[in-house]
Amino acid sequence: MQYPTNLKIVRVPCTGKVDVIHIMRAFEKGADGVAVIGCLEGECHFNSGNLMARRRVEQAQKILDTIGIGGERARMYNLSSSEGPRFAQYATEITEKIKELGPNPIRISKNKAA
């Protein structure tokens, strides 16, 4: 099973651990996109962590839209931990989407300034 190599995986015990600030910091440090991948809704190992994560991703999307980075760069995906091929599919999907959107606008300005 193959998936794009440009995905950096950060493991968390539950997507409920992911907060808005973590998503924001990823973009601040130059990430072109952020995918929050959690359990299927209704099957969270810790009850409702993935539901909270979804809300937080939506909050982050709004803020990213306001400041001009683009909310489409952050997305939430749900899958079961046994669905390997689906993970590969999502990884490919987000990679394609980000390639279309282009690099993080912060990095473009930094390169211009350099």
Add this chain to the structure above:
Amino acid sequence: MIVADRKPIEEIIGYLKDHKNILVLGCNECVTVCEAGGKKEVGVLASALRMHARKEGKEVKIDEVTIERQCDREYLDEIRDSIDQYDAVVSLACGVGVQFTAEQYHSTPVYPGVNTCFMGATEKRGLWTERCQGCGQCILATTGSICPVARCAKRLFNGPCGGSTDGRCEINAEVDCAWQLIIDRLRALDRLDEYEKLCPIKDWSTDRAGGPRKVVREDVQQ
């Protein structure tokens, strides 16, 4: 507590356009509880401001500090040694905090980061409603602990106006009729005879109508 709501980021960006060294100052009390100006919100706002500035090609330094509260000098003193490096402060405290911070550090512009709304309580997470307007002469003892000054649209003191429908105020179907609530509560407490007692004319000089107010306690002053 004092309930506040976050200001739109675009508005804050507008305040800061000519500044290069900014401190985002949060408050650990009321605004933390209503999720508008606590440590988390400071972090998110600072990150958003940094990204926006970098996107515009601007070099800005944005620091984040959250102190216990901004309405007491002892906490504001904690930033006294570092305040001079900043040319602007965005205070996420309530209106009191913003003003008091500016009074302590009068040579640094202090901008508000939240809109201060009212004194209220958390009905559930994400829903805060007004309960008190600080009229200075509390009559909750006679109204079954429900305030007609804050919750009655007409601020009536001696019973309902007759405009309510199904226990809702005539101004808005989502607003409860305060007097309906008062009567229901007094009935449940078996104290409906309190309702019969007339409330005298209120002295409004202790309300905001009498001008900015103060509380003086000479017995505790140093």
